[in-house]
Amino acid sequence: MKEKLNRKWAPAGMLAGIVLATLYAYGFGGNPLHDRILRHVVATGLQILAPLAAGLACLAAARVYAPGDREGRVWAIGAAAAFAWTIGRVIFAAYQWVGGIALPYPSLADGFFVAFYVLIAAALLLEIRLVLPLVERPGRLFLLAAGAAGWIGSILLILGPIMASSAAPIEKLLAAFYQTAAVLLVPAGLMPALGFRGGRSAYSWLAVAAAGLCLAGASLGYAFLIWYNLYSDVHGINALWVAAFVLLAAGGLWQRTVQEEA
Amino acid sequence: MIQSRRLVLDTLREGPTLFAGLPGEAVDLDALAAHLVERGIDGGIHVTDGSLEGLLWIQQGEPGETWFFEAAGQEAVLPMTSSRDLLLDIAARGGAISVFVGTQPDALTARFSSATGEPAASLFVAGPMAAVDTTVSAISVEPRMPVDGAGPPAAAMPAPGKQAAVRPEVSGAAAGPQPGWMPPAQRWPAILAEVRARVARHRGPKLAAQFTAALTEALREHGGSADGGHIVAPPLSEAAWRDVAEAACAPVAAVAGRAFVDRTIAAAEHAAGDLSHRRGDHP
Numbered sequence: 073m074k075e076k077l078n079r080k081w082a083p084a085g086m087l088a089g090i091v092l093a094t095l096y097a098y099g100f101g102g103n104p105l106h107d108r109i110l111r112h113v114v115a116t117g118l119q120i121l122a123p124l125a126a127g128l129a130c131l132a133a134a135r136v137y138a139p140g141d142r143e144g145r146v147w148a149i150g151a152a153a154a155f156a157w158t159i160g161r162v163i164f165a166a167y168q169w170v171g172g173i174a175l176p177y178p179s180l181a182d183g184f185f186v187a188f189y190v191l192i193a194a195a196l197l198l199e200i201r202l203v204l205p206l207v208e209r210p211g212r213l214f215l216l217a218a219g220a221a222g223w224i225g226s227i228l229l230i231l232g233p234i235m236a237s238s239a240a241p242i243e244k245l246l247a248a249f250y251q252t253a254a255v256l257l258v259p260a261g262l263m264p265a266l267g268f269r270g271g272r273s274a275y276s277w278l279a280v281a282a283a284g285l286c287l288a289g290a291s292l293g294y295a296f297l298i299w300y301n302l303y304s305d306v307h308g309i310n311a312l313w314v315a316a317f318v319l320l321a322a323g324g325l326w327q328r329t330v331q332e333e334a
Numbered sequence: 335m336i337q338s339r340r341l342v343l344d345t346l347r348e349g350p351t352l353f354a355g356l357p358g359e360a361v362d363l364d365a366l367a368a369h370l371v372e373r374g375i376d377g378g379i380h381v382t383d384g385s386l387e388g389l390l391w392i393q394q395g396e397p398g399e400t401w402f403f404e405a406a407g408q409e410a411v412l413p414m415t416s417s418r419d420l421l422l423d424i425a426a427r428g429g430a431i432s433v434f435v436g437t438q439p440d441a442l443t444a445r446f447s448s449a450t451g452e453p454a455a456s457l458f459v460a461g462p463m464a465a466v467d468t469t470v471s472a473i474s475v476e477p478r479m480p481v482d483g484a485g486p487p488a489a490a491m492p493a494p495g496k497q498a499a500v501r502p503e504v505s506g507a508a509a510g511p512q513p514g515w516m517p518p519a520q521r522w523p524a525i526l527a528e529v530r531a532r533v534a535r536h537r538g539p540k541l542a543a544q545f546t547a548a549l550t551e552a553l554r555e556h557g558g559s560a561d562g563g564h565i566v567a568p569p570l571s572e573a574a575w576r577d578v579a580e581a582a583c584a585p586v587a588a589v590a591g592r593a594f595v596d597r598t599i600a601a602a603e604h605a606a607g608d609l610s611h612r613r614g615d616h617p
Contacts, residue, residue, distance in 0.1 A: 137591045137592075137593050138593035141592055141593060143589065144593075202589045206538070206540040206541060267540060268537050268538040269538050269540070270534070270539050271537040271539075272535065272536050273537050331591075331594055333536075334536055334597040334601060
């Protein structure tokens with residue numbers, strides 16, 4: 073019984089700790105210099121810890137499935153995606169703290185960030201294939217339309233000026249890829265939530281969709297702030313990255329609970 | 335490999351033992367056979383009084399052939415009499431009853447079926463032993479399922495070799511249905527209704543509707559139906575109900591996975607057992 077409680081509440085406590093640390097690192101402004109350095113350290117740690125926690129939670133969800141269960145593969149791929157992001161963040165931090173580069177973009181880290189989006193999209197496509205018969209045609213059309221509208225909106229409002237500028241082609245390509253992938257994660261995550269609507273499993277996918285929303289917001293904000301030279305490591309927009317992975321971790325943990333308590 | 339019927343019995347006795355050396359006069363043989371049938375346990379009820387031995391096969395939720403042996407190891411040449419009466423007679427003469435878990439060789443079952451013309455309609459089969467071939471091709475002793483969730487039967491019960499020294503007290507559980515026991519005709523509809531409720535709770539009503547559609551299709555083959563939460567079916571064996579459950583759960587397994595289905599069925603069986611126990615629905 074105690075072990076069961078520990079299994080349930082220890083990860084939840086860890087996520088709560090990450091949220092509190094995020095509020096500290098990104099929630100205050102105008103602190104003295106020594107506090108600002110501490111916030112930099114905490115922020116860097118959070119950007120690594122949050123995707124690591126998400127990867128472990130997705131792995132925990134994948135482990136409650138039997139070998140060959142296709143939905144188990146979805147969570148295993150999700151875990152691989154989160155771990156790819158973790159590695160990217162470690163490299164990003166290494167550029168900053170060891171290499172002395174304030175904003176390593178584009179860099180080797182972007183290779184892992186791209187891998188994250190590719191893997192998470194693959195995982196969601198696998199899940200959508202499973203649940204598509206459960207989603208009625210109006211629901212599918214609505215999500216398709218919402219995804220298209222979100223993507224067009226992000227292109228017009230944020231990416232337009234960047235694309236029209238003299239930025240390097242690789243920067244333009246990465247900016248377009250991040251926005252597109254992140255924006256499309258929202259309807260992709262909502263599709264399984266719609267399929268399982270009315271069941272406890274739907275909440276896992278709502279969390280994934282919310283994570284996609286945070287990633288989209290963070291990506292758009294990141295591109296926007298960099299373009300206007302307003303970006304810093306402790307800017308509040310970075311809290312959205314952490315929030316995205318906390319939500320992904322919560323989704324994974326909830327899915328494990330649902331599967332175990334069948 | 336060609337084996338005699340005696341060798342088949344000896345091999346069966348070396349395998350997992352569910353009950354060993356129960357006093358024949360204290361055991362309701364009908365209830366014991368019904369219990370094994372309802373729980374889907376494959377094996378044989380062995381009754382011996384030292385001079386005569388009888389073995390009733392229970393296979394795939396159905397009673398099968400009954401074999402008789404003399405003490406010398408030869409098969410008895412019996413008059414056309416009821417196997418049930420003879421087994422009861424052996425038990426009443428101070429015989430010991432054991433239950434071994436294992437499967438009957440297929441080759442012999444097929445021959446016996448063709449000899450009798452049709453499957454047995456009653457629990458105990460009457461048949462002329464002299465008409466049955468005395469050789470079989472092979473035997474596999476393999477429990478199909480753990481008994482009462484207690485792990486492999488062999489681990490919980492005395493080894494066959496020690497059965498002469500072990501004469502356990504006969505409990506109600508050993509001699510007949512346990513509290514909470516229900517025949518498949520009542521138990522499985524309750525289990526499947528519980529599975530449906532759990533699928534709806536965890537995966538939503540859409541997947542639950544797919545489960546119901548598959549269940550309806552599976553029951554239709556047996557002349558039954560599943561209208562909403564009301565499941566109607568003719569009397570089916572445990573094995574047939576398990577096949578129905580498997581077919582009904584196929585759409586759920588495709589989405590939520592095999593592990594989810596296995597846990598759900600196990601939990602539903604447990605919940606259905608609890609429900610019947612609370613209501614006192616046992617014979």
